[in-house]
Amino acid sequence: MSSAKSVPVSPLAPATYPDLPAIAGVGIATAEAGIRYAGRTDVLYVALAEGTQAAGVFTRSKCPSAPVDWCRDALTGPGARALVVNSGNANAFTGARGRDAVALTADIAARAAGCRPNEIFIASTGVIGEPLDATKFEGVLADCAGRTEAGSAAWAAAAKAIMTTDTFPKLATRQAEIEGVTVTINGIAKGAGMIAPDMATMLSFVFTDAALPQMVLQHLLSAGTKTSFNCVTVDGDTSTSDTLMLFATAKAGNTGITDAADPRLSGFRAALDDLLVELAQLVAKDGEGARKFVTVEVGGATDAASAHRIAMSIANSPLVKTAIAGEDANWGRVVMAVGKAGEPADRDRLSIWFGDIRVAHQGARDSAYSEEAASAVMREPGVTVRVDLGIGDGSARVWTCDLTSGYIAINGDYRS
Amino acid sequence: MSSAKSVPVSPLAPATYPDLPAIAGVGIATAEAGIRYAGRTDVLYVALAEGTQAAGVFTRSKCPSAPVDWCRDALTGPGARALVVNSGNANAFTGARGRDAVALTADIAARAAGCRPNEIFIASTGVIGEPLDATKFEGVLADCAGRTEAGSAAWAAAAKAIMTTDTFPKLATRQAEIEGVTVTINGIAKGAGMIAPDMATMLSFVFTDAALPQMVLQHLLSAGTKTSFNCVTVDGDTSTSDTLMLFATAKAGNTGITDAADPRLSGFRAALDDLLVELAQLVAKDGEGARKFVTVEVGGATDAASAHRIAMSIANSPLVKTAIAGEDANWGRVVMAVGKAGEPADRDRLSIWFGDIRVAHQGARDSAYSEEAASAVMREPGVTVRVDLGIGDGSARVWTCDLTSGYIAINGDYRS
Numbered sequence: 001m002s003s004a005k006s007v008p009v010s011p012l013a014p015a016t017y018p019d020l021p022a023i024a025g026v027g028i029a030t031a032e033a034g035i036r037y038a039g040r041t042d043v044l045y046v047a048l049a050e051g052t053q054a055a056g057v058f059t060r061s062k063c064p065s066a067p068v069d070w071c072r073d074a075l076t077g078p079g080a081r082a083l084v085v086n087s088g089n090a091n092a093f094t095g096a097r098g099r100d101a102v103a104l105t106a107d108i109a110a111r112a113a114g115c116r117p118n119e120i121f122i123a124s125t126g127v128i129g130e131p132l133d134a135t136k137f138e139g140v141l142a143d144c145a146g147r148t149e150a151g152s153a154a155w156a157a158a159a160k161a162i163m164t165t166d167t168f169p170k171l172a173t174r175q176a177e178i179e180g181v182t183v184t185i186n187g188i189a190k191g192a193g194m195i196a197p198d199m200a201t202m203l204s205f206v207f208t209d210a211a212l213p214q215m216v217l218q219h220l221l222s223a224g225t226k227t228s229f230n231c232v233t234v235d236g237d238t239s240t241s242d243t244l245m246l247f248a249t250a251k252a253g254n255t256g257i258t259d260a261a262d263p264r265l266s267g268f269r270a271a272l273d274d275l276l277v278e279l280a281q282l283v284a285k286d287g288e289g290a291r292k293f294v295t296v297e298v299g300g301a302t303d304a305a306s307a308h309r310i311a312m313s314i315a316n317s318p319l320v321k322t323a324i325a326g327e328d329a330n331w332g333r334v335v336m337a338v339g340k341a342g343e344p345a346d347r348d349r350l351s352i353w354f355g356d357i358r359v360a361h362q363g364a365r366d367s368a369y370s371e372e373a374a375s376a377v378m379r380e381p382g383v384t385v386r387v388d389l390g391i392g393d394g395s396a397r398v399w400t401c402d403l404t405s406g407y408i409a410i411n412g413d414y415r416s
Numbered sequence: 417m418s419s420a421k422s423v424p425v426s427p428l429a430p431a432t433y434p435d436l437p438a439i440a441g442v443g444i445a446t447a448e449a450g451i452r453y454a455g456r457t458d459v460l461y462v463a464l465a466e467g468t469q470a471a472g473v474f475t476r477s478k479c480p481s482a483p484v485d486w487c488r489d490a491l492t493g494p495g496a497r498a499l500v501v502n503s504g505n506a507n508a509f510t511g512a513r514g515r516d517a518v519a520l521t522a523d524i525a526a527r528a529a530g531c532r533p534n535e536i537f538i539a540s541t542g543v544i545g546e547p548l549d550a551t552k553f554e555g556v557l558a559d560c561a562g563r564t565e566a567g568s569a570a571w572a573a574a575a576k577a578i579m580t581t582d583t584f585p586k587l588a589t590r591q592a593e594i595e596g597v598t599v600t601i602n603g604i605a606k607g608a609g610m611i612a613p614d615m616a617t618m619l620s621f622v623f624t625d626a627a628l629p630q631m632v633l634q635h636l637l638s639a640g641t642k643t644s645f646n647c648v649t650v651d652g653d654t655s656t657s658d659t660l661m662l663f664a665t666a667k668a669g670n671t672g673i674t675d676a677a678d679p680r681l682s683g684f685r686a687a688l689d690d691l692l693v694e695l696a697q698l699v700a701k702d703g704e705g706a707r708k709f710v711t712v713e714v715g716g717a718t719d720a721a722s723a724h725r726i727a728m729s730i731a732n733s734p735l736v737k738t739a740i741a742g743e744d745a746n747w748g749r750v751v752m753a754v755g756k757a758g759e760p761a762d763r764d765r766l767s768i769w770f771g772d773i774r775v776a777h778q779g780a781r782d783s784a785y786s787e788e789a790a791s792a793v794m795r796e797p798g799v800t801v802r803v804d805l806g807i808g809d810g811s812a813r814v815w816t817c818d819l820t821s822g823y824i825a826i827n828g829d830y831r832s
Contacts, residue, residue, distance in 0.1 A: 063755030063763040093751045095764060095780030128748025129781050235734040237749075238756035318651040318734070318819075322827035332544025333653075335509045339477030340654035347479040348511060364511030365545050403734075404828065405821040411738035412820065 012285035013168040020155035025049030025249025027148025030161040036088030041161040045144035054080035055217035059242035065092030081115035091132040104134040112145035170282040176271035181254040183210040201239035211250035219260035228276035234287035289406025301394035308396035313341035321403035329374035349390030428701035429584040436571035441465030441665025443564025446577040452504030457577040461560035462499040470496035471633035475658035481508030497531035504542040520550040528561035586698040592687035597670040599626040617655035627666035635676035644692035650703035705822025717810035724812035729757035737819035745790035765806030
């Protein structure tokens with residue numbers, strides 16, 4: 001059994017963490033089940049009040065983990081009564097034993113929560129391909145169910161229990177009004193690289209006391225994902241276990257919303273979108289080995305989808321990411337990444353900025369470009385790369401981090 | 417002006433380099449034009465006999481360099497009388513000045529060779545976005561034209577003159593018979609990462625004395641690229657300048673071939689394909705920071721194209737490549753890379769091998785798998801990762817190298 005690696009906290013970690021308020025209908029407990037790590041919590045149990053509705057967005061991997069399969073099925077069920085998350089073992093690529101382990105986990109949790117197994121949602125993150133011994137949850141989940149808490153300390157503990165190679169916990173909170181009723185949204189997330197031993201699947205769980213039907217929740221979550229978690233990349237690798245879920249306990253007592261397009265939802269939608277963006281950015285800020293937070297903005301593309309693909313091509317380019325690590329305003333590599341995206345582009349209309357410094361214009365180096373000014377921009381902990389393709393109105397924004405020797409050290413260490 | 421970085425020769429470099437024989441109709445000279453590097457050759461001039469036909473395959477980048485645009489145009493011309501290659505400056509993303517620089521280079525070379533400008537082929541590799549001062553070729557190319565050589569020393573000098581971050585020159589030679597006439601094929605290549613200052617575009621030039629029409633050459637080269645250079649990746653980044661050209665001087669005097677499908681070409685085709693594979697593998701073996709040569713074999717896919725995409729997803733995954741650097745038989749990351757390729761795959765039919773050691777079978781860890789045996793495989797300088805998807809007959813093979821802190825150091829250094 002290995003303990004979590006001791007790596008320094010990301011220099012991009014927030015100076016302080018928000019205190020998350022209680023959300024009616026949400027009770028939290030964490031435990032040490034000894035899944036893989038020693039001396040730290042590795043289980044999160046969240047009790048959800050009767051009537052809680054759930055929505056989910058999952059990995060696009062063609063080889064998803066057993067818990068992802070389970071959650072997709074459970075979303076067609078009656079609702080959510082508990083969420084169980086473990087770190088240390090992803091229960092991915094474990095064959096029939098993986099499915100059995102998920103079913104057993106759901107059984108144990110259902111007994112603890114007093115509900116049916118298909119009202120249990122499950123996520124696992126950690127090593128791939130190792131059988132998960134779900135009997136370790138026996139006793140642990142019942143104990144958790146008997147001592148759930150709702151305050152900010154419980155939320156902080158929840159964010160810590162799901163960490164793997166994360167160097168800091170990720171939490172965010174928002175409030176909004178729906179028809180004059182104040183509702184709260186709390187979210188936690190983890191993720192650093194994308195996968196593997198001592199590893200880094202992206203998981204995020206968002207909770208609200210708003211009363212919203214499942215179809216509305218799913219619509220809001222899917223839409224919000226497009227401009228948040230689907231706009232963040234660390235290494236371009238995609239976990240078999242990526243999971244984002246939204247649970248709504250209905251305890252706030254607002255009524256009357258049946259359609260995601262209802263204009264009375266605009267405040268809630270904005271708050272949710274904003275929270276998702278904050279959590280997604282925190283994931284990029286804790287990318288394995290990250291020393292710079294990078295925003296990539298692409299404008300002037302033929303359409304938004306094209307702009308997004310170009311932005312991701314830039315954000316995933318090892319050469320762009322190593323240049324940023326080296327504080328090098330290397331716009332040639334940005335041109336390369338635009339070119340390799342395969343999207344419409346006209347070399348001679350491209351303009352590129354680092355921060356506010358335009359370094360290239362209309363297909364050549366900007367004659368007014370000062371290497372010194374650009375270098376000053378590159379020394380900042382946050383760097384924005386902006387590209388104007390000059391051929392249309394499509395735009396997109398994505399976030400990533402630089403690629404440093406820290407990433408290699410974390411992922412290339414000899415397995416002990 | 418910077419000098420080439422001094423980095424140790426790749427541990428995967430060949431123990432010896434082949435002596436390339438003369439090819440009738442090919443004359444070689446190299447020179448120091450001071451494009452960017454000091455104290456080394458940075459210009460290659462190759463004189464080609466009248467009647468030489470050329471074929472080319474170029475970068476798929478939507479932002480190709482000015483020389484790539486030039487070569488594409490020149491291929492529609494009458495033939496090839498000279499090739500000019502410079503290292504140190506890629507003349508890419510240099511706008512109208514870039515086009516002017518290429519045109520001036522062609523003019524100077526045409527005067528040196530006594531031909532028309534559209535019989536000149538040009539390739540440049542080095543820093544992007546810096547104007548190339550083509551007046552530096554004035555005098556240099558005429559001097560080169562007056563002192564071309566044909567022997568093995570000239571070929572060795574040619575391979576060295578086009579290097580950038582390459583740590584060793586790349587040369588290969590083959591012979592074949594066409595209708596009883598022996599023909600020779602010589603090739604040189606360079607490439608290490610994919611782009612940027614002190615940089616690593618892939619360039620390769622192949623020469624033969626065979627007499628073959630342009631359409632046949634183009635067909636053979638395009639087909640051969642699919643199983644060689646299009647199967648090699650270092651970091652997934654695509655240069656704006658990638659260029660592979662095949663020149664045939666017709667001096668061998670074979671006759672009668674008008675169709676690429678002519679069975680009398682089978683020996684030549686096999687020799688050419690083999691030479692292209694050797695050069696492509698040399699590029700992977702000199703990948704920036706490479707310490708392991710990695711072969712990825714995918715079988716059992718729905719078709720060959722799907723197998724190729726899955727193989728490239730594995731070969732480009734930073735997590736797979738760092739695991740190999742760490743000598744870690746981390747098959748979970750291989751599963752991840754299969755899953756993210758987006759191609760048809762059935763998690764529960766996957767089998768994975770490192771070398772001859774099957775580590776995963778039918779969706780789970782192979783019960784017979786010995787960590788020790790797998791570790792022994794991983795310690796070798798060459799590692800083969802094999803995946804059987806178990807759902808069809810499609811197969812593919814690609815080559816890459818591991819991802820080490822050397823790559824970060826080479827590409828992330830502060831620009832001086």
